[in-house]
Amino acid sequence: MAKPTKTDLPPASSPESSTETPASETRAPVVLQVLPRLEAGGVERGTIDVAIALKKAGWGAVIVSAGGAMARELERHDIPHVTLPVHSKNPMVMFRNIGRLQRVIKEYGANIIHARSRAPAWTAELAAKKAGIHFITTFHGTYGANGVAKRLYNAVMTRGERVIAISEFIARHIQDHYRLGREYIRMIHRGVDVGLFNPENVTQERMIQLSTRWQLPDDRQVILMPGRFARWKGHEIVIEALARLGRRDVLCVMVGVDTASKDYTATLENSARAHGVEDLLRFVDYSRDLPAAYMLSDVVVSAASKPEAFGRVLAEALAMGRPVVGPAHGGALEIVNDKKTGWLYTPGNSEALAGALHAALSLNAGARHRLATEAMNTIRENFTNDRMCAQTLGVYSELLWDEDAPEGTVV
Numbered sequence: 001m002a003k004p005t006k007t008d009l010p011p012a013s014s015p016e017s018s019t020e021t022p023a024s025e026t027r028a029p030v031v032l033q034v035l036p037r038l039e040a041g042g043v044e045r046g047t048i049d050v051a052i053a054l055k056k057a058g059w060g061a062v063i064v065s066a067g068g069a070m071a072r073e074l075e076r077h078d079i080p081h082v083t084l085p086v087h088s089k090n091p092m093v094m095f096r097n098i099g100r101l102q103r104v105i106k107e108y109g110a111n112i113i114h115a116r117s118r119a120p121a122w123t124a125e126l127a128a129k130k131a132g133i134h135f136i137t138t139f140h141g142t143y144g145a146n147g148v149a150k151r152l153y154n155a156v157m158t159r160g161e162r163v164i165a166i167s168e169f170i171a172r173h174i175q176d177h178y179r180l181g182r183e184y185i186r187m188i189h190r191g192v193d194v195g196l197f198n199p200e201n202v203t204q205e206r207m208i209q210l211s212t213r214w215q216l217p218d219d220r221q222v223i224l225m226p227g228r229f230a231r232w233k234g235h236e237i238v239i240e241a242l243a244r245l246g247r248r249d250v251l252c253v254m255v256g257v258d259t260a261s262k263d264y265t266a267t268l269e270n271s272a273r274a275h276g277v278e279d280l281l282r283f284v285d286y287s288r289d290l291p292a293a294y295m296l297s298d299v300v301v302s303a304a305s306k307p308e309a310f311g312r313v314l315a316e317a318l319a320m321g322r323p324v325v326g327p328a329h330g331g332a333l334e335i336v337n338d339k340k341t342g343w344l345y346t347p348g349n350s351e352a353l354a355g356a357l358h359a360a361l362s363l364n365a366g367a368r369h370r371l372a373t374e375a376m377n378t379i380r381e382n383f384t385n386d387r388m389c390a391q392t393l394g395v396y397s398e399l400l401w402d403e404d405a406p407e408g409t410v411v
Contacts, residue, residue, distance in 0.1 A: 027109070028058055028059050028060055029059050029060065029111045029112070029396070029400055030059065030060030030061070030062065030108055030109050030110045030111055030112075031050075031051075031054055031059060031060070031061055031062070031110065031111070031112045031113075031114055031396055032062045032063075032064060032101075032104065032105060032108065032110040032112065032113045032114065033047050033050065033051060033061070033062070033063050033064070033113075033114045033115075033116060034063075034064040034065070034086055034101070034113060034114070034115050034116065034117075034120040034121075034124050035047055035063070035064075035065050035086070035115075035116040035117050035120060036065060036066060036086060036087035036117050036119060036120060037065050037066045037067065037068040037087055038063070038065045038067060038068035038069070038070040038071045038074075038081070039068040039069060039070065040069065040070065042140070042190060042310070042312050043116055043117065043138075043140050044068070044070050045070075046116075046138075046190060046191070046388065047063060047116055048063070048070060048073055048074065049191065049193075049385050049388070049389055050114075050388075050389050050392050050393075051063055051074065051077070051079050052077055052079070052389075053386075053389035053390070053392070053393060054393065055077065055078075055079060057393060059393075059396075060108065060109070060110075061079050061080075062079070062080045062081075062082065062104065062108045062110060063079065063080070063081050063082070064081075064082045064083075064084050064086055064101065064104060064120070065081070065083070065084075065086060065087070066083065066084065066085055066086060066087040066088075067081075067083045071083075080108065082104050084097060084100050084101070084104075085097065086101075086119065086120035086123065087119060087120070088119065089119050094119065094122055094123050095123075097120075097123040097127075098123050098126045098127050098130070099127075101113070101123055101124060101127035102127045102130055102131055105127060105128075105131045105133060106131070110131075110133060111133055111134060111400060112133060112134040112135075112136060112396055112399060112400070113127065113128045113133060113134070113135055113136070114136045114137070114138070114396075115135070115136070115137045115138075115156075115157075115160070116137070116138050116140065117140070118143065118153060118154060118156060118157060121137055121156045121157055121159075122156050125156060125159055125160075134161055134399045134400070135159070135160050135161060136160040136161055136162050136163075136164070136395065136396075136399065137156075137157045137158070137159070137160035137163050137164070138163075138164040138165075138166065139157050139158075139163055139164065139165050139166065139170050139173075139174055140166055140170075140309060141170070141309045142170070142173050142307070142309065143157070151177065151178070154178075155178055158174060158178045158180045158184075160184075161184070161399055162184060162185075162186055162395050162398065162399060163180060163184055163185050163186070164185075164186050164187075164188050164392065164395060165185055165186070165187045165188075166187075166188065166189060166190050166309055166310050166331075167187070167189060167190075167309055167310050167330070167331040167334055168187055168334055169307060169309065169330050169331050169333070169334065170187075170309050170331075171185050171187045186391075186395050188388055188391045188392055188395070189310065189334070189382065189383050189387075189388065190310045190312065190315070190383070190388060191383060191384050191385035191386070191387060191388030191389070192312075192315050192316055192319045192379055192383050192384060192385065193384075193385050194319055194379060194380055194384050194385070196291060197290075197291055197294070197316050197319040197320055197379075198291070198319070198320075199291075199295060199320050199321050199376075201291070202291050202292050202295045202320075206289055206291075206292040207292050207295055207296055209292075210287065210289055210292045210293060210296060211296055214253060214282065214284050214296075215282075216251065216253070216296060217251065219249070220249055220250055220251040221249060221250045221251070221298040221299075221361050222250075222251055222252075222253060222296055222297045222298050222299075223238075223242075223250055223251070223252040223253070223297070223298065223299050223300075223301055223357065223361075224252075224253050224255065224293060224294065224296070224297035224299070224300045224301070224317075224322075225238060225252060225253065225254045225255065225300075225301050225302070225303070226255040226256060226287075226290060226293065226300070226313050227255070227256050227302070227313055228256055229254075229256050229257060229258065229261035229264050229265065230261075230264070231264065231305075232304060232305050232306045233303065233304055233305075234302075234303025234304050234305050234327070235254060235264075235268050235303070236267075236268065236271055237303050237305070237348065237350050237353060238252060238254075238301060238303050238353070239252075239268065239271050239272050239275055239277060239281065240275060240350035240353075241350045241351075241353040241354040241357060242272075242275070242277040242280050242281070242354075243275035243276060243277050244350055244351055244353075244354035245354045245357055245358060247358075247361075248279075248280070250280055250361065251280060251281075251282060252280055252281050252282070252301075253282050253284060253293075253297075254268075254281065254282070254283050254284070255284050255285075255286060255287060255293060256285075256286050257283045257284060257285055257286075258285070258286065265283055268281075268283070269281075269283075290316065291320060294316065294317050294320040294322050295320060295322075297317075297322055298322075298323070298360070298361060299322065299323045299324070299325060299357060299360040299361060300313065300314070300317035300322045300323070300324045300325070301324070301325045301326070301353075301357065302314050302324070302325070302326040302327065302332065303326075303327060303353065304327055304330070304347075305327075305347060305348060306330075307327075307329040307330025307331070308330045308331050308332065309330065309331055310330075310331040310335075311326065311330065311331040311332045311334075311335050311336075314326050314332055314335050314336055314342070315335050315379060315383050318335065318336070318341055318342070318375040318376070318378060318379050319375075319376060319379040319380075319383075320376075321371075321372030321373070321375055321376050322372070322375070323342055323343075323360040323363060323368070323371055323375075324336060324341070324342035324343070324360075324375075325342060325343045325344075325345065325353065325356045325357055325360055326342065326343075326344055326345075327344070327345060327346075327347035327348075328344040328345060328346060328347060329347050332344065335378075335383070337374070337378065340371070340374055341371060341374050341375040341378055342360070342371075342375070343356035343359055343360060344356075
C-alpha cells in the first residue's frame with residue numbers, strides 16, 4: 001500500500017481502477033469509520049461530522065454501518081457508505097464481518113479504521129491487523145463496567161493505538177477501570193454545531209410554530225427537559241423538584257415521548273398527580289427543531305441519575321444562551337461553570353434541584369444577558385464541531401506521521 005502524504009490530494013481510487021499507478025506514488029490518506037447504525041444520536045452525528053471534515057481536508061472518508069436514516073446525509077456529501085451487519089453481536093456474524101471489512105479496506109485503500117462502538121470494534125481490530133493498517137477507537141460512554149465478562153467485552157475499546165475519550169470523566173474512567181496508560185488516551189470533547197445552535201439563526205416564525213404546536217401559555221416560565229424517556233434520565237426527581245419549588249407560574253415541558261415510553265410516561269403522570277403538579281407538566285414528542293425549543297425556554301434542565309459521558313443537552317442549551325441546571329457529576333462538570341453559565345446541584349437531591357431552578361428562574365434581564373454571553377462564549381471557545389473535528393484529524397495525523405496531537409488533547 002502506498003504511503004499517504006499530507007497534501008490535499010483527492011481520495012485514492014479503488015485498486016481495480018489504479019492498476020497502472022506506480023506502487024511508490026503517494027496519495028491522500030483514507031479513514032474508515034465503523035459504527036453499529038446511522039440512526040439519530042450523538043455518536044452518529046460525530047461520525048458524520050468527522051467524515052465531512054476529512055473530505056474538506058482532502059482526505060478520503062468511508063463509513064461502514066448497518067444503515068439508518070442518517071445515511072442519506074452521506075449521499076448529499078458524496079461520502080461512501082457501506083452497509084454491513086456490524087451492529088450484530090452474533091459470534092458467527094462478527095467473524096464473517098472480519099473478511100467483509102478487509103474487503104472494504106482494500107477497495108477504498110483505507111489507512112486507518114476508527115471504531116466507535118464495541119461490537120464493530122471486535123471485528124475492526126482483527127480486520128485492521130490482517131490488513132496491516134492503524135486501529136483507533138472512541139470511548140463514548142462508561143459501557144457499564146460491572147462484572148468481569150462485561151469488562152472483557154468492553155476492553156476492546158481500549159486496544160486502539162490511540163483511544164479518544166469524549167470527556168475528562170471518560171478519560172479517568174478508562175484509566176481507573178482498564179488501567180490504560182495515559183500516553184494512549186486523547187481527550188476530545190464532543191462538539192456543538194454553533195451554526196445550527198445559534199440564537200441569531202432562529203426565526204420568530206419557527207418559535208411561534210413550535211409554541212403553537214406545544215400550546216405553550218404566555219403567562220408561564222418554561223422549564224425545558226429534552227432527552228430520551230428513561231428512568232435514569234431523572235424525570236421523577238424533576239417532578240419532585242417542581243413540587244418543592246412551590247410556584248404555579250411555571251410549565252415543565254418534557255421532550256422526547258415515543259411509543260416505547262408509554263408505560264414510563266404513565267408512571268410520570270401518576271407521580272405528577274401524587275405531588276400535585278400535574279398542571280405544571282407537559283409531555284411532548286421529540287422535536288426536530290431543538291434550537292427553537294431552547295429559545296422558548298427560560299431554563300433547560302438535565303437530571304440524569306447516572307453520570308453522563310458528555311452532556312449534549314447542556315452544551316446545546318449553553319450555545320443558545322439559555323440558563324442550565326445539571327447534576328454535579330460526569331461530563332456536566334466540564335461544561336457548566338457553576339453560577340456563571342448555569343447551576344450544578346447534588347445528584348438525586350430534589351431540594352437542591354428546586355433551589356437551582358428557582359435561582360435560574362429568578363434572574364433579572366441584566367443577569368440573564370451576562371449569563372447568556374458567558375455561556376455562548378464558553379461553547380464557541382471550547383466545544384464546537386470544528387474544534388472536535390480538527391483535533392480528531394490531529395490524532396489521525398499523529399498515527400500516520402508520528403506528529404504530536406494538537407495542544408490540549410493529551411490527557
